[in-house]
Amino acid sequence: MIRRRNQRNREYDSGFTLVELLVVLAVMAVVTAAMTLAISVMTTVSASSTEQYMAMSQVEVAGNTIIRDVASSCNVTAGSAGSWHCSMNRYTWNGTDNLTTIPVEYTITDGVLERTLNGSQKTLIAEYLVNPGTDTTFLQASENNTYLLKLSSRYNDAAFSAIYKVVVKSP
Numbered sequence: 001m002i003r004r005r006n007q008r009n010r011e012y013d014s015g016f017t018l019v020e021l022l023v024v025l026a027v028m029a030v031v032t033a034a035m036t037l038a039i040s041v042m043t044t045v046s047a048s049s050t051e052q053y054m055a056m057s058q059v060e061v062a063g064n065t066i067i068r069d070v071a072s073s074c075n076v077t078a079g080s081a082g083s084w085h086c087s088m089n090r091y092t093w094n095g096t097d098n099l100t101t102i103p104v105e106y107t108i109t110d111g112v113l114e115r116t117l118n119g120s121q122k123t124l125i126a127e128y129l130v131n132p133g134t135d136t137t138f139l140q141a142s143e144n145n146t147y148l149l150k151l152s153s154r155y156n157d158a159a160f161s162a163i164y165k166v167v168v169k170s171p
Contacts, residue, residue, distance in 0.1 A: 084132030
């Protein structure tokens with residue numbers, strides 16, 4: 001009889017108790033919640049980095065394009081404080097020994113910067129720029145042949161600004 005009881009007890013000992021299963025479920029729930037939170041934070045950081053990159057890259061592309069044109073131009077015309085005007089005659093090589101000039105103008109409309117070459121050929125340069133005003137300007141500095149370019153961009157929650165100083169040199 002004692003043998004039978006010991007055999008029965010061994011049969012019941014072969015599984016998990018309800019308490020053990022509930023503890024395992026609680027631990028798994030905590031681990032799953034922590035992993036979900038970590039993935040959510042990584043996704044948010046990734047989206048924020050993408051937005052910051054978009055804002056920064058638009059300013060850099062616009063700034064580098066305008067600087068390249070202004071640095072190799074003559075008759076540069078800048079706006080006044082709070083307004084936007086950027087036009088010039090850019091030096092180009094005509095295939096022989098002579099330098100010629102081509103008119104270039106930059107306009108910003110609804111945050112889009114366009115470059116017009118020779119009065120007709122338009123090219124989109126950058127988007128998401130802050131419209132002209134205090135954050136986006138092109139002004140002549142106090143020194144001769146020196147210009148200050150300030151560009152700002154806003155993409156969703158990210159913003160970026162840069163100031164460029166350009167000196168025009170004669171060819």
